[in-house]
Every structure is written in structure tokens, then in C-alpha cells.
Amino acid sequence: MTPADLAARLGIPSGPLFFPVTAYGPDGAVDLDTYRAHVRRGVEAGAAAVFACCGTGEFHALTPEEFEACVRAAVEATQGRVPVLAGTGYGTALAVRYAKLAASAGADGLLALPPYLVIAGQEGLLRHYREIAGATALPVIVYQRDNAVFTPETVVELARTEGVVGLKDGLGDLDLMQRTVSAVRSEVPGDFLYFNGLPTAEQTQLAYRAVGVPLYSSAVFCFAPEIALAFHRALESGDRTTVDRLLDGFYRPFVELRAQGRGYAVALVKAGVRLRGLDVGEVRPPLHEPAEDHVKRLAQIVERGYALLAEEGK
Numbered sequence: 001m002t003p004a005d006l007a008a009r010l011g012i013p014s015g016p017l018f019f020p021v022t023a024y025g026p027d028g029a030v031d032l033d034t035y036r037a038h039v040r041r042g043v044e045a046g047a048a049a050v051f052a053c054c055g056t057g058e059f060h061a062l063t064p065e066e067f068e069a070c071v072r073a074a075v076e077a078t079q080g081r082v083p084v085l086a087g088t089g090y091g092t093a094l095a096v097r098y099a100k101l102a103a104s105a106g107a108d109g110l111l112a113l114p115p116y117l118v119i120a121g122q123e124g125l126l127r128h129y130r131e132i133a134g135a136t137a138l139p140v141i142v143y144q145r146d147n148a149v150f151t152p153e154t155v156v157e158l159a160r161t162e163g164v165v166g167l168k169d170g171l172g173d174l175d176l177m178q179r180t181v182s183a184v185r186s187e188v189p190g191d192f193l194y195f196n197g198l199p200t201a202e203q204t205q206l207a208y209r210a211v212g213v214p215l216y217s218s219a220v221f222c223f224a225p226e227i228a229l230a231f232h233r234a235l236e237s238g239d240r241t242t243v244d245r246l247l248d249g250f251y252r253p254f255v256e257l258r259a260q261g262r263g264y265a266v267a268l269v270k271a272g273v274r275l276r277g278l279d280v281g282e283v284r285p286p287l288h289e290p291a292e293d294h295v296k297r298l299a300q301i302v303e304r305g306y307a308l309l310a311e312e313g314k
Contacts, residue, residue, distance in 0.1 A: 006083070006109060006139050006165055007193060016218035016228045017195070018047035019056040021270045022070055024281030030066045031281065032073045038222075038278055039077035045225035047082060050074050054087035054111050056219055056266055061284035064101060071105035085141070089113030092128050096135040103136040110140045111168065114148035122154045133163035143197060145170030152176070152183035159188040166193030172204070174211055181212040199265040200255050202231050203247065209235070219265065220254070223272030227305045230312070242312060250305035257297055263287040264294075271295050272302065 020042060023034035039050055052074035053059050053067050062070065071086045078084055086102035088095045088110050099110055112132050120128070125148060133140045140163050144150055149171055150158070158164045169177055177194075184192050193215065196208040201216035208216065221228035227250060234242035258264045267283045271290050274280060275298065282289050290298070 007191060015046045015048035016221045016225075016232050017049050017051060017215065018042040018221050019051045019054050019217050019219060020074070021222055021266070021273055021280050022053065022057045022062065023278075024284065026281070028281075028284070030062075030070060032069060034278065034280055035070060036073050036077040038273065038280060039074050041278070042221065042225065043078050043081055045221070046229050047221065047225075049082050050078055050084045051111055051217065052084055052086050052107070054085075055113070056217075056222065056269055057087065058266060058284060058287070059087040059089060059113060061287075064097065067098060068101040068105050071102050071107050075106035083108035085109040085111055087111050087113055088132060090116040092131050095128070095132050099132055099135045099138065099140075103138055107138060109165075110136075110138050112140050112142050114143065114146050117147075119147050122151055125150065126154055126157055129158060129164065130161050133161055137163075139163060139165040141166040141168050141193065141195065143168045143170060145197065149176075150180070152180040155180045156183050156187045159184045159192045166195060168195035168197040168217070169208075169213065170197040170199075172198050174207055177208070177213060178211040185212075200251060200258060202228070203251050203255050205235060206243070219269045220251075220272075222269050223276050224302055224305055226309060227302075230309055245308055245312070246305070249308045250301060253301045253304070254298075257294060257301065260294055261288075261290060264290060268294070268298060272298055275299055275302065 020038050023031040023038060025031040052071050053062060074084045084107050086107040088098040088102060102110060112129055115128055129142050142158055142164060144167055155167055194213040196205055196213050196216035198204050200219060205216050218228045231246045258268050267287050267290050270280055270283055
């Protein structure tokens with residue numbers, strides 16, 4: 001699948017990119033029925049693609065067997081309506097193994113998370129992602145964050161690598177992203193996809209769009225799809241009034257709450273899904289559950305977000 005093919009399948013600019021949480025039952029085991037329901041609801045709500053078992057889906061906490069079962073369940077739940085991309089990561093050998101498991105489970109693509117623990121140089125990082133890309137026929141999106149930060153020259157080489165179709169940025173260095181977009185545009189003919197992968201990406205998407213990054217992941221879509229869709233529509237149509245209203249009244253308070261605890265980029269989202277009526281269980285260690293008063297504050301923020309939508313509809 002070429003970048004253009006993947007872009008077309010992602011429905012650009014038809015909807016947000018959905019990163020479902022992974023559901024666990026009371027015994028802590030993966031709950032595939034609830035997970036399918038969560039994925040199905042997201043697709044029916046208007047997601048452009050499903051990214052299964054990635055950061056929000058606690059990739060780090062899943063065994064290979066659980067990972068493969070969850071990816072397969074996501075593929076079953078979408079029924080071909082939107083593409084399913086799966087996470088992969090750890091060291092190169094394990095990342096290749098997870099890539100192959102994702103392919104066998106029917107995934108349409110991969111999101112390659114940073115390698116585990118090591119701080120590698122550019123040459124080593126390039127080798128790592130090229131081995132992942134060569135392991136299957138699935139298109140690969142490389143996730144820049146933490147210990148996987150690339151020079152523009154390295155991204156040019158990634159863009160020249162067969163199978164690598166895009167870069168997701170979770171670093172937040174807009175100067176670096178502008179130079180990267182410019183370098184790839186100048187050196188590599190054809191399409192290359194860029195994604196804003198910062199936590200609660202809506203908060204920074206106006207700035208990312210300005211440097212040529214049109215796509216973004218939406219954790220909010222997990223628990224408040226109507227709010228995420230309203231923001232996406234307003235962004236695409238140039239409705240700055242609605243964008244600013246949602247940023248000021250919902251997204252900024254949510255981001256400020258998210259900053260109150262480590263791991264809240266996942267744990268708070270999972271709490272939000274439970275608040276909306278789907279019991280997806282708690283996060284697995286080493287993450288921890290949000291404080292009770294933070295969950296109450298989250299409920300108030302979500303209520304305010306939906307009130308803003310109601311006011312907009314008047």
C-alpha cells in the first residue's frame with residue numbers, strides 16, 4: 001500500500017484517527033468482547049482508522065498472544081469499514097515478531113513505537129525501522145518520540161525506504177518538524193504522511209497544520225467522539241469560532257487535568273471510557289488509576305464539552 005493508498009483509506013479528511021483502549025475484565029485478563037464493542041462503537045461514530053494496541057491501548061502491557069488476539073478482534077469489529085493499524089515495538093527482533101503477528105491477525109498497517117530502553121544513533125535507528133519495514137508487506141508509520149528522535153536527513157532516508165509511509169510526531173518540536181517536512185518534500189518525490197501524535201493532539205493541531213502536518217490522533221475520541229468529531233469538522237471547514245470554543249472550554253481543561261498525573265495520557269482516557277458507560281477495566285501496572293477527585297473533575301469537563309456542543313446546535 002502506497003502512502004497515497006493509505007491516505008485514501010484513512011478517509012482524509014473524513015474523520016479522527018481512533019486509538020482504542022484495551023479492555024480488561026475483573027480478573028485482569030483481556031476482555032475481547034468488550035474490546036470489540038469499544039472498537040465497533042468508534043467505527044460507527046465516524047473514525048477514519050483504528051490504531052489497535054498502540055500507546056493508548058497499552059501495547060507495553062500486552063503479551064504477544066494478547067496482542068495478536070486484540071488486533072484480530074479489532075479487524076473483526078471493523079469488518080473492513082476502515083483500516084486497522086497495529087503497534088509494534090521493543091528491540092528489533094521483538095518488533096519484527098509483533099509486526100508479523102499483526103500481519104497474521106489481518107492488520108492493514110503498523111505504527112512503529114520507539115525501541116526499548118536504548119538511546120541509539122541515527123544509523124542504528126534507521127536500521128531498526130528498515131528491518132521492521134522489511135519484515136512484512138504492511139505499510140509502516142514511524143513514531144518519533146522519547147528515545148527515537150530523527151534528523152531531517154534520517155527521515156528522508158526513512159521516506160526512501162520501501163514500506164515506510166509516514167512519520168507520527170510525539171516530540172512537539174515544530175522547528176524540527178518544519179525542517180523535516182521541507183527536506184522530505186525536496187528530496188523524495190511522492191506522498192509521505194505526517195501525523196501529530198502529541199497527547200491530546202487537538203490542543204496543538206492548529207500549529208501542526210501550519211507546518212504541513214494534517215493528520216492527528218485523538219484520544220478524546222475514545223470517550224467523547226461527538227466532541228472530537230465536532231472539533232475535526234470545525235478544523236477542516238475553517239470554523240475558528242467553534243475550534244476556539246472547544247479549545248478553551250474543553251480541551252485546555254482536559255490537558256491541564258491530564259498533566260496532574262504520570263500516565264494520565266492513558267489512565268485518564270480509560271477512566272473517560274468507563275464514565276461513558278463501557279467498563280473497560282483499569283490500566284495495568286506500571287500505570288495507575290487516576291485519583292478519585294480527578295475522575296470527578298473529568299466528568300465535569302466532559303459534561304461541559306457536551307454542553308458546548310448543545311449551545312453550538314442552538
